[in-house]
Amino acid sequence: MTPLPVDHQAIWQRVVADLEKNGLQPREQAFLRLTKLLGLLDSNALLAVPYPHTKEMLETTLRQPIEDSLSRELGHDIRLAITVDEDLRQAVDDDDDLAPEPPVGTRGPGPGPGPGAAVPQTPAGPAGPAVTGIADDARLNPKYTFDTFVSGPSNRFAHAASLAVAESPARAYNPLFIYGESGLGKTHLLHAIGHYARSLYPGVRVRYVNSEEFTNDFINSIRDEKAGAFQRRYRNVDFLLIDDIQFLQGKEQTVEEFFHTFNTLHNSEKQVVITSDQPPKRLSGFAERLRSRFEWGLLTDVQPPDLETRLAILRKKAAQERMQMPDDVLELIGTRITTNIRELEGALIRVMAFGSLSGQQVTNDLAQHVLKDIVPGSDPSRITVMTIIDEVSDYFRISKDELCGTSRSRTLVNARQIAMYLCRELTELSLPKIGQAFGGRDHTTVMHAERKIRTQIGERRALYDQIAELTGIIRKASAR
Numbered sequence: 001m002t003p004l005p006v007d008h009q010a011i012w013q014r015v016v017a018d019l020e021k022n023g024l025q026p027r028e029q030a031f032l033r034l035t036k037l038l039g040l041l042d043s044n045a046l047l048a049v050p051y052p053h054t055k056e057m058l059e060t061t062l063r064q065p066i067e068d069s070l071s072r073e074l075g076h077d078i079r080l081a082i083t084v085d086e087d088l089r090q091a092v093d094d095d096d097d098l099a100p101e102p103p104v105g106t107r108g109p110g111p112g113p114g115p116g117a118a119v120p121q122t123p124a125g126p127a128g129p130a131v132t133g134i135a136d137d138a139r140l141n142p143k144y145t146f147d148t149f150v151s152g153p154s155n156r157f158a159h160a161a162s163l164a165v166a167e168s169p170a171r172a173y174n175p176l177f178i179y180g181e182s183g184l185g186k187t188h189l190l191h192a193i194g195h196y197a198r199s200l201y202p203g204v205r206v207r208y209v210n211s212e213e214f215t216n217d218f219i220n221s222i223r224d225e226k227a228g229a230f231q232r233r234y235r236n237v238d239f240l241l242i243d244d245i246q247f248l249q250g251k252e253q254t255v256e257e258f259f260h261t262f263n264t265l266h267n268s269e270k271q272v273v274i275t276s277d278q279p280p281k282r283l284s285g286f287a288e289r290l291r292s293r294f295e296w297g298l299l300t301d302v303q304p305p306d307l308e309t310r311l312a313i314l315r316k317k318a319a320q321e322r323m324q325m326p327d328d329v330l331e332l333i334g335t336r337i338t339t340n341i342r343e344l345e346g347a348l349i350r351v352m353a354f355g356s357l358s359g360q361q362v363t364n365d366l367a368q369h370v371l372k373d374i375v376p377g378s379d380p381s382r383i384t385v386m387t388i389i390d391e392v393s394d395y396f397r398i399s400k401d402e403l404c405g406t407s408r409s410r411t412l413v414n415a416r417q418i419a420m421y422l423c424r425e426l427t428e429l430s431l432p433k434i435g436q437a438f439g440g441r442d443h444t445t446v447m448h449a450e451r452k453i454r455t456q457i458g459e460r461r462a463l464y465d466q467i468a469e470l471t472g473i474i475r476k477a478s479a480r
């Protein structure tokens, strides 16, 4: 009797349904939908997947449940063999249904609104999570995509290199090293690489980390005797995106650990992207062997944007906030604030907030009035977190310990969030550094505070006034 032809597709569909029923992460479901059952031979099942990353994921976390389910389905023990079949990629690309998640951050055309961020825009404000709620460790900020990034002469090379490494991980440039002064978009590019890579290669493992968090994580892992877990976190990834590497300077043991992390990733052809406020040659406190590795791939800098790019950024930000801003107002802001894009955004937010609070059309006069408080002699390097903490606690008549402590009383939480917001606006410190100054809080807490105040400043007149007043007080105190 001729055996009936085996319908592999039907078997696989039943196995996927069975696995889904037993609770899988959306990403894992997506992996399975990208997978094809090619054949069955005795106790072996051959699966084909489009990308090496998918294979790795299946082999590490999904092998056992798949084998169990296939064994149940076929009534005998099954072992998996997994192969990468590049032909499947075309099918994935052609068939939207096979895409596991809506693409996060697609390639933007540069200035102008672009195709619209595919990333769900997290509502700024208390309800919005600080980072994506995806069930993995990528830790990407949904707002920082290539769609929301404006490229211009000051960052064109860094932008193009970032796109290239996302598209051809470990093949274009490895590592990619982006350096430049504070507030010029390095962090934004790192996150954008992560989002874009994930949209191109579903299942790719991305990890973003600031080097201060890397240090803390490392120290804790030694304390808790969890070195193995630490190494897995940073070495079992396809993209390691490490921000502000200069903060590792002089931390010998952490630098040593990073050196091994780097080598492991580089040797296994995983992409490393590093940002820093200095080029490798000027980074002190790193062994030469590590500094030279930073130069193995591509070095590129980001410069302060020219006027045209500043205007394009302002236009894009205003459009994102759904605000109509007259051109002369944007020009005023763009000509006043020239060196730091974070400050540029901060000024725009204040002008928009003032307009919406006062119910007035935003005019050049109104913008002049608002900017007067923000811009004069602004020298963020002179303003310290300590001054901000001193002045904010004085202002609210609370102690510094209360401001930086853990009490969740409304007044204290509000004052704390205002202080964190002001630290973001008026200093160049990174999120983790600010978090540290406020009783060792996580960087996501600072991010959340910044977003919350940003939203509320345009809704609550009293808050706007407090922040304007405090800015003046802090500037004055720092000028003394």
Ligand SMILES: Nc1ncnc2c1ncn2[C@@H]1O[C@H](COP(=O)(O)OP(=O)(O)OP(=O)(O)O)[C@@H](O)[C@H]1O
Binding pocket: 144, 148, 149, 150, 151, 155, 180, 181, 182, 183, 184, 185, 186, 187, 188, 189, 244, 277, 313, 341, 342, 345, 428, 429, 430
């Ligand atoms: N080219 C750009 N287009 C749109 N927004 C930008 C651009 N460059 C920077 N920004 C915005 O400016 C702000 C500051 O940028 P970012 O945090 O990436 O700077 P950075 O260089 O990493 O600074 P730091 O060294 O202080 O961490 C962010 O909100 C970012 O979205």
